[in-house]
Amino acid sequence: ATVQEKLLERVFDEEGTLTVRKVTIVGVGQVGMACAYSIMQQGICREIALVDMLKDKLQGELLDMQHCQRFVKHVDIQASTDYAVTANSNLCIVTAGSRQKEGESRRDLVQRNVNIFKGIIPQLVKYSPNTILMIVSNPVDILTYVAWKISGLPRERVIGSGTNLDTARFHFLISEKLNVAPTNVHGWIIGEHGDASVAVWSGVNIAGVNLKDLNPGMGGKDDPEKWEDIHKKVINSAYEMIKLKGYTSWAIGLSVAQMTQTIIRNQKNVHAISTLVKGFHGIEEDVFLSLPCVLGSKGVMYVIKQTLDENEVKQLQSCARTMHEIQKTLVF
Ligand SMILES: NC(=O)c1ccc[n+]([C@@H]2O[C@H](COP(=O)([O-])OP(=O)(O)OC[C@H]3O[C@@H](n4cnc5c(N)ncnc54)[C@H](O)[C@@H]3O)[C@@H](O)[C@H]2O)c1
Numbered sequence: 363a364t365v366q367e368k369l370l371e372r373v374f375d376e377e378g379t380l381t382v383r384k385v386t387i388v389g390v391g392q393v394g395m396a397c398a399y400s401i402m403q404q405g406i407c408r409e410i411a412l413v414d415m416l417k418d419k420l421q422g423e424l425l426d427m428q429h430c431q432r433f434v435k436h437v438d439i440q441a442s443t444d445y446a447v448t449a450n451s452n453l454c455i456v457t458a459g460s461r462q463k464e465g466e467s468r469r470d471l472v473q474r475n476v477n478i479f480k481g482i483i484p485q486l487v488k489y490s491p492n493t494i495l496m497i498v499s500n501p502v503d504i505l506t507y508v509a510w511k512i513s514g515l516p517r518e519r520v521i522g523s524g525t526n527l528d529t530a531r532f533h534f535l536i537s538e539k540l541n542v543a544p545t546n547v548h549g550w551i552i553g554e555h556g557d558a559s560v561a562v563w564s565g566v567n568i569a570g571v572n573l574k575d576l577n578p579g580m581g582g583k584d585d586p587e588k589w590e591d592i593h594k595k596v597i598n599s600a601y602e603m604i605k606l607k608g609y610t611s612w613a614i615g616l617s618v619a620q621m622t623q624t625i626i627r628n629q630k631n632v633h634a635i636s637t638l639v640k641g642f643h644g645i646e647e648d649v650f651l652s653l654p655c656v657l658g659s660k661g662v663m664y665v666i667k668q669t670l671d672e673n674e675v676k677q678l679q680s681c682a683r684t685m686h687e688i689q690k691t692l693v694f
């Protein structure tokens with residue numbers, strides 16, 4: 363087998379780049395507007411459609427975005443509570459959802475968001491049957507599975523933002539420790555987005571130098587340099603931000619804009635995104651978790667077949683079982 367065949371599991375053959383470039387964002391809250399602003403500011407697409415339930419907030423955000431036109435490359439922005447405004451989108455980003463209520467169980471939150479998705483996903487597919495769906499709403503891995511089931515779209519066109527943000531925070535924290543730019547820190551957080559994510563320490567490298575070769579205890583309990591604290595900080599800093607400012611927006615906005623650019627421009631960059639992982643690393647269930655994927659204008663082109671150590675595989679399979687258990691209780 364060639365290196366490419368050993369490295370990449372093909373999901374589908376590419377069909378070339380897009381002509382019309384339109385992105386829809388559902389949910390104009392803190393995250394949705396950070397995504398919209400980042401995408402506009404980077405001139406990634408020609409049209410942006412905003413959808414929400416709240417008419418006034420929608421109208422207010424539309425005006426504010428339109429008043430940016432003097433400062434950015436031209437982009438047509440439309441907003442409506444009517445999904446017709448989303449027609450012919452290449453990518454629909456879903457940030458709509460409701461937050462966990464005080465003392466609410468995760469399962470109840472999920473069922474509430476499933477009910478919200480039943481009102482959103484079919485509308486998006488009705489007006490843009492060829493769209494890619496990118497789910498950001500939490501719990502993102504389960505809601506990406508729910509969007510896939512409700513939409514009936516092929517697996518390559520339904521993705522979740524997954525651990526793309528977790529991995530970006532991971533790179534930043536390692537860059538601070540090593541005094542090397544985050545873009546030159548290579549390594550992946552995979553599996554479930556959030557608290558139960560899996561840091562692939564065996565793959566963290568700078569210029570191809572594996573840090574674990576320099577410190578075999580890296581990521582473990584008895585590591586004198588306590589590198590595992592970096593992964594813990596990826597998780598704890600999210601809670602710290604919620605405590606300090608009540609939400610998070612800027613990093614997730616830029617993380618989503620980066621993936622949007624890869625898709626709209628068919629750039630084939632690799633991102634850790636939530637995708638159907640059945641068949642990978644011994645996972646047998648229909649669950650969505652994050653693995654490094656090659657993204658293009660038609661969605662997931664390849665999944666990277668990473669070499670994981672026994673502990674990393676065990677953690678990933680545990681995430682898969684958790685997802686499957688919760689998915690079994692959902693009512694569509
Ligand atoms: N995946 C990640 O890395 C990540 C990071 C940060 C936040 N998030 C998630 O993003 C989601 C949004 O966070 P936020 O801070 O923007 O919340 P928010 O409450 O500020 O915004 C949510 C928006 O969704 C809208 N909405 C609710 N139900 C709707 C429906 N049925 N149709 C259309 N719009 C609807 C609301 O009106 C609101 O404007 C949350 O689930 C949050 O957990 C995910």
Ligand SMILES: O=C1N[C@](c2ccsc2)(c2cccc(Nc3ccc(F)cc3)n2)CC(O)=C1Sc1ccccc1Cl
Nearest residue numbers: 461471500501527528556557596597600601604609610
């Ligand atoms: O930066 C965040 N902020 C959120 C947030 C934003 C507005 S309200 C909560 C966050 C922060 C902290 C915990 C948490 N947990 C959660 C779990 C399941 C849910 F359905 C919803 C939220 N979510 C949403 C979220 O996913 C993130 S990234 C994140 C969270 C926890 C651990 C690691 C990372 Cl990289």
